[in-house]
Amino acid sequence: xxxxxxxxxxxxxxxxxxxxxxxxxxxxxxxxxxxxxxxxxxxxxxxxxxxxxxxxxxxxxxxxxxxxxxxxxxxxxxxxxxxxxxxxxxxxxxxxxxxxxxxxxxxxxxxxxxxxxxxxxxxxxxxxxxxxxxxxxxxxxxxxxxxxxxxxxxxxxxxxxxxxxxxxxxxxxxxxxxxxxxxxxxxxxxxxxxxxxxxxxxxxxxxxxxxxxxxxxxxxxxxxxxxxxxxxxxxxxxxxxxxxxxxxxxxxxxxxxxxxxxxxxxxx
Numbered sequence: 001x002x003x004x005x006x007x008x009x010x011x012x013x014x015x016x017x018x019x020x021x022x023x024x025x026x027x028x029x030x031x032x033x034x035x036x037x038x039x040x041x042x043x044x045x046x047x048x049x050x051x052x053x054x055x056x057x058x059x060x061x062x063x064x065x066x067x068x069x070x071x072x073x074x075x076x077x078x079x080x081x082x083x084x085x086x087x088x089x090x091x092x093x094x095x096x097x098x099x100x101x102x103x104x105x106x107x108x109x110x111x112x113x114x115x116x117x118x119x120x121x122x123x124x125x126x127x128x129x130x131x132x133x134x135x136x137x138x139x140x141x142x143x144x145x146x147x148x149x150x151x152x153x154x155x156x157x158x159x160x161x162x163x164x165x166x167x168x169x170x171x172x173x174x175x176x177x178x179x180x181x182x183x184x185x186x187x188x189x190x191x192x193x194x195x196x197x198x199x200x201x202x203x204x205x206x207x208x209x210x211x212x213x214x215x216x217x218x219x220x221x222x223x224x225x226x227x228x229x230x231x232x233x234x235x236x237x238x239x240x241x242x243x244x245x246x247x248x249x250x251x252x253x254x255x256x257x258x259x260x261x262x263x264x265x266x267x268x
Contacts, residue, residue, distance in 0.1 A: 091139045091140070096148055096150075100152065103137060103265070103267060106152075106264045107165060111156050112156070112251065116156070121133060123240070136154075137153075144172065147171050149168065150267060151166070155238050155243070156246070162241075163250050164216070165232070166216065167230070167231065169230050169231075170231075171227075179206075181197070183206060183222075184208040187221060190216070193211045196253070203261045205257035206222070207219075208221070215239045219234075220232045220259065220260035224266065230260050230265050232265070
């Protein structure tokens with residue numbers, strides 16, 4: 001069948017088919033934004049309904065239908081808040097992004113007495129080309145077997161002097177044999193250093209002091225039996241920001257270990 005015959009067939013199909021009610025895709029997508037808890041099922045229904053209308057009415061040709069489908073998919077991505085990156089999928093809105101924000105709030109709740117963490121502190125010198133305030137959180141699906149990694153970091157300090165706190169929680173699909181000091185050494189590939197096992201309740205937490213670390217001074221690490229790994233790192237300065245160093249780490253090694261053992265960071 002050539003193009004003209006296809007046009008005639010589609011026109012005949014349109015004439016013979018009752019005209020479907022008009023729908024405003026933009027309004028329906030806006031409605032999906034309003035109710036975040038139901039946006040996935042709502043948007044899926046929108047996409048299905050639009051596809052059925054287009055196919056039943058025969059209102060567009062295949063190339064046009066493909067274009068509309070891509071537009072619907074893009075709109076869906078906007079509502080879901082997902083951004084596929086080269087290193088994996090980073091979610092900027094949705095349940096995983098909310099867990100990343102929750103992780104940030106948990107880290108803020110751990111700021112030691114006498115220190116503060118302003119939400120608008122920015123670098124004074126920016127050799128690493130960091131943008132915006134130094135508070136940060138992220139959720140990315142870049143672990144083996146589709147596991148999610150959640151991260152957050154904050155500046156902490158007082159009197160214009162600043163240190164750094166960083167937390168990472170890795171949710172993996174299966175447990176790993178790496179634990180203790182071996183696990184701590186995997187953090188940012190810090191390698192070997194002075195590592196001690198510190199008891200916290202019924203847990204043994206590895207606390208590794210980095211030799212000549214340019215970004216962190218210490219990291220505490222713990223892996224739960226289900227494979228979830230928690231890392232809490234600290235530094236007495238905030239690298240590549242130009243900020244005046246606090247000069248001392250926010251936590252003692254024992255306090256840092258207690259943070260890594262705190263179930264609030266498990267995100268379960």
